[in-house]
Each structure stands twice: as structure tokens, then as C-alpha cells.
Amino acid sequence: xxxxxxxxxxSRQVIVDVDVSSREFWTNExxxxxxxxxxxxxxxxxxxxxxxxxxxxxxEMLRRNMGWEAKPGRVxxxxxxxxxxxxxxxxxxxxxxFAKFKSKLATIEVxxxxxxxxxxxxxSKGDDDDYDTLALSFAIFHLKPHExxxxxxVDKIYKTGFAxxxxxxxxxxxxxxxxDFLARHNVEDILRQxxxxxxxxxxxELKNILHDGDHDMVFIxxxxxxxxxxxxxxxxxxxxxxxxxxxFFDGAKRVNISSRSVEASLEIANQIATxxxxxxxxxxxxxxxxxxKQLERFLDLLxxxxxxxxxWVELVMGNSPxxxxxxxxxxxxxxxxxxxxxxxxxxxxVVGSLSGNVDAIESIKVFYAKKRVSLIFxxxxxxxxxxxxxxxxxxxxxxxxxxxxTYMRTAHAIPVLSTEKRFKRPS
DNA sequence: CCGCGCAACTCCATTAGTTA
DNA sequence: TAACTAATGGAGTTGCGCGG
Numbered sequence: 218x219x220x221x222x223x224x225x226x227x228s229r230q231v232i233v234d235v236d237v238s239s240r241e242f243w244t245n246e247x248x249x250x251x252x253x254x255x256x257x258x259x260x261x262x263x264x265x266x267x268x269x270x271x272x273x274x275x276x277e278m279l280r281r282n283m284g285w286e287a288k289p290g291r292v293x294x295x296x297x298x299x300x301x302x303x304x305x306x307x308x309x310x311x312x313x314x315f316a317k318f319k320s321k322l323a324t325i326e327v328x329x330x331x332x333x334x335x336x337x338x339x340x341s342k343g344d345d346d347d348y349d350t351l352a353l354s355f356a357i358f359h360l361k362p363h364e365x366x367x368x369x370x371v372d373k374i375y376k377t378g379f380a381x382x383x384x385x386x387x388x389x390x391x392x393x394x395x396x397d398f399l400a401r402h403n404v405e406d407i408l409r410q411x412x413x414x415x416x417x418x419x420x421x422e423l424k425n426i427l428h429d430g431d432h433d434m435v436f437i438x439x440x441x442x443x444x445x446x447x448x449x450x451x452x453x454x455x456x457x458x459x460x461x462x463x464x465f466f467d468g469a470k471r472v473n474i475s476s477r478s479v480e481a482s483l484e485i486a487n488q489i490a491t492x493x494x495x496x497x498x499x500x501x502x503x504x505x506x507x508x509x510k511q512l513e514r515f516l517d518l519l520x521x522x523x524x525x526x527x528x529w530v531e532l533v534m535g536n537s538p539x540x541x542x543x544x545x546x547x548x549x550x551x552x553x554x555x556x557x558x559x560x561x562x563x564x565x566x567v568v569g570s571l572s573g574n575v576d577a578i579e580s581i582k583v584f585y586a587k588k589r590v591s592l593i594f595x596x597x598x599x600x601x602x603x604x605x606x607x608x609x610x611x612x613x614x615x616x617x618x619x620x621x622x623t624y625m626r627t628a629h630a631i632p633v634l635s636t637e638k639r640f641k642r643p644s
Numbered sequence: 645c646c647g648c649g650c651a652a653c654t655c656c657a658t659t660a661g662t663t664a
Numbered sequence: 665t666a667a668c669t670a671a672t673g674g675a676g677t678t679g680c681g682c683g684g
Contacts, residue, residue, distance in 0.1 A: 317664085318662080318664095319663095320663095350663090350664095376669090376670075588660085588661075589661095612660085612671090
């Protein structure tokens with residue numbers, strides 16, 4: 218069962234070569250405020266102050282990139298050597314700006330695919346898979362500068378949830394591999410057609426296509442809602458950008474969608490599938506059923522702290538067994554990571570059943586992988602005992618998502634899907 | 645044509661999580 | 665630990681259909 222995409226990024230880059238020293242590259246591809254940063258660097262003493270804040274690993278990487286032999290010794294001395302080379306250092310100010318707030322794991326993953334082991338070793342912070350991400354970014358910039366884009370793209374995967382969609386009908390799978398079809402010009406044609414059909418002047422731009430094992434990932438940046446911004450005293454009218462990430466697998470029988478828009482991203486995915494299959498294709502939200510008894514058993518284990526991997530930390534109910542004219546919604550929560558199991562049992566002794574009433578539960582949160590993860594039990598219409606269990610997958614990184622889903626399936630026989638959904642609004 | 649009620653959408657404050 | 669981003673949930677706003 219393939220529910221979750223793990224990005225190990227043994228990918229081949231599809232999209233183009235831009236001039237990596239250009240304003241266009243930094244501004245448009247890496248989304249760095251090029252002009253503002255360069256402006257700052259003109260202040261007296263800027264680069265000296267900047268350099269002073271770099272640590273040993275970062276300093277050594279800068280030396281290495283400038284072609285000097287590795288040498289042991291004091292960081293201060295190395296910085297003295299570097300300081301006169303202002304022009305060569307300046308691009309690294311931009312690299313640092315780019316690397317800021319990128320997911321650490323995403324950076325490490327991309328670096329692991331691009332950098333030779335000895336360079337990785339230089340950036341290692343000791344034993345346990347921890348790296349200096351700025352040093353890694355410096356190394357990537359030196360070796361394959363255009364690949365910094367991939368960090369931006371993979372970062373999206375780490376930070377957002379994905380709606381799980383599958384194809385409605387079962388058209389016959391084309392013989393041509395999906396990876397072949399997903400060539401730059403094909404996807405760009407589809408986007409152009411899509412934009413044209415919308416007639417709202419908004420544009421989509423294909424930013425990358427990555428292939429990784431059985432996954433094909435398409436990254437699109439698109440105009441979303443209208444907004445204005447100020448440049449000095451001038452108002453610029455434009456659109457807020459949204460990133461649409463489509464991860465196809467199973468020969469496009471399934472797609473995972475990440476986006477801000479609910480409808481546009483789905484339509485684009487539909488279009489790509491339609492073109493690939495040569496017949497009208499539509500995706501729908503995946504529904505995997507869990508049964509009432511299973512959920513009751515799961516809650517019972519949580520309540521008595523018998524689950525090995527997670528603690529129950531929050532419960533929200535639409536109505537409670539408490540007296541009152543209204544429904545008296547309740548919310549039982551531990552703000553940290555302590556189990557509310559004892560509190561639930563106490564409540565049930567004194568007032569009445571909570572965990573037995575799955576229908577009344579709006580959501581619960583569990584503490585898993587040191588993070589608070591929401592779960593909702595979505596009742597299937599027309600089926601008394603059937604639920605779809607959804608969880609906030611964006612809280613977990615891709616490895617943890619896979620582990621969580623596998624654990625829920627094996628330990629509790631409960632399939633879990635993302636809370637993210639995509640659908641067409643009725644017009 | 646207007647006002648009401650519902651639902652969808654947007655905004656805002658708070659909170660959670662991540663990085664340096 | 666502080667600074668910051670992203671997500672969340674609630675409140676407010678808008679839009680639309682329906683009945684008067």
C-alpha cells in the first residue's frame with residue numbers, strides 16, 4: 218500500500234539552466250530579496266560584521282570554495298585570510314539569506330544527494346545526522362548553484378500537508394511511462410491552456426519536475442489572490458503567489474496535492490492526467506474506511522495509556538454528557554505532552570462516557586514524534602459504523618508521516634489520511 | 645425589491661513548531 | 665532562548681438564495 222511519498226530525491230533535474238549570478242535567478246528562482254540585500258551590503262563594514270558571525274565549519278567551507286587547502290588552526294586566522302576577498306564573499310550573503318528558515322531536514326536531504334561524502338563530513342555536527350545547514354548551502358552553491366532551487370522545492374514538501382487523491386474511473390494505463398510524458402514542454406502547454414481557460418489573467422509557471430523512484434513531482438508557482446504591495450511610495454498591484462506541488466505515483470492513478478487553492482490545483486492535476494491518458498480523468502479525495510469498533514478500541518488504549526508510540530493530549534467534543542440546555546461542548550487538553558487519559562477516566566467515572574461516543578468527538582490530538590498531531594473521525598454518510606480518519610500530516614516530516622501511517626495501520630488496523638482535501642466548488 | 649438567514653470566505657489573534 | 669514562520673480556530677464580513 219503506497220500512501221505516502223518519501224522524498225529521497227535521486228532525481229534528475231528537468232528544468233533549465235539560468236544564469237546563477239543573475240538578479241533573475243536570485244529574485245525569481247530562489248525568491249531572495251536581491252536588491253534589498255545588495256543594498257545592505259554596501260554599508261560600511263557590512264562584510265566584516267557578516268564574516269565575524271560565521272562559525273568554524275562555515276568559514277572552512279568558504280575557504281575551500283575559494284580554492285584554499287584545508288588547514289587546521291584558529292578560525293580567526295582563517296577569517297583574516299578571507300576578509301579581503303569581499304567580492305567573492307558577497308554572493309554568500311545571498312546564500313545565507315536563501316538558507317534562512319528552510320527546513321533543516323530538506324536541506325540535508327538535498328545536500329546528501331548532491332555533495333560528495335567528504336564535503337558532507339565537513340558540515341557534520343558530530344555523530345547523529347546533524348549538519349550545519351548554512352555550510353551545506355555554501356557547498357551546494359559552489360558545486361551546483363542552480364540546485365539551491367531544489368532546496369526551496371523540497372522545503373515545500375516538508376512543510377505542507379498533502380491531499381490524497383485517486384483517479385475516479387479506471388482508464389487503461391498508457392504504455393508510455395509517466396516520467397516520459399512529464400516533459401517540460403508538455404506540462405507547460407497544459408498550464409498555458411489552463412490559464413487561458415480561466416480567463417482571469419492569472420498565470421501558472423512550471424518551476425520544476427523531479428523524478429524519484431516511482432514518484433513524479435511537479436512544482437508550479439501560480440497567481441492566487443489579488444493583493445498590493447508597496448515599493449517606496451508606489452503601489453504595485455499583483456497576486457499573492459501560491460505553490461502547487463503535485464506528486465504523482467502509480468502511473469498517475471494517484472496524486473498527492475499540496476496548494477493553498479482548493480480548486481485550481483485539482484483542475485491542473487486533472488488536466489495533466491487527462492492529457493497523459495488521452496481520455497477525461499478526474500481525481501477524487503481518497504476515502505479509506507475505519508470502523509466504529511476499531512476507533513473505540515483505539516481510544517480505549519489511549520485512555521489507559523497502553524499505546525507504545527503516542528499519548529492522548531487533547532479531546533474536543535461537540536456535545537457532552539454534562540447537564541444544560543445547550544449541547545455543552547467540551548475541550549479537554551494538556552498543553553504540553555502529558556496524557557489526558559487519567560482525566561478522561563475521572564470524567565467518565567463522575568459524569569459519563571466520553572470515549573464511547575465516537576460520533577460526538579470533533580477531534581483529538583495525540584503526542585507522537587514529540588509533536589502534537591490532530592486526528593479527526595469523519596463520519597461516512599449513509600453508513601452507521603464507517604469513518605474516515607484524517608490527521609494533520611503537515612505537522613510531521615515525510616519520514617514521520619510514513620511511520621505514523623504504517624504504525625496506525627499495523628498496530629490498530631486503522632488507515633489514516635491527511636486532513637487536506639481538494640474538490641470543485643459547486644458553481 | 646428588500647431583508648433575513650445560511651454558508652462560504654477572509655481576517656486576526658493565538659499557538660505551535662523551527663531555526664539560529 | 666529569542667526571533668520568526670506557519671497553522672489554527674474563532675470572529676467578522678460578504679454573497680447569495682429565498683420568501684415576503
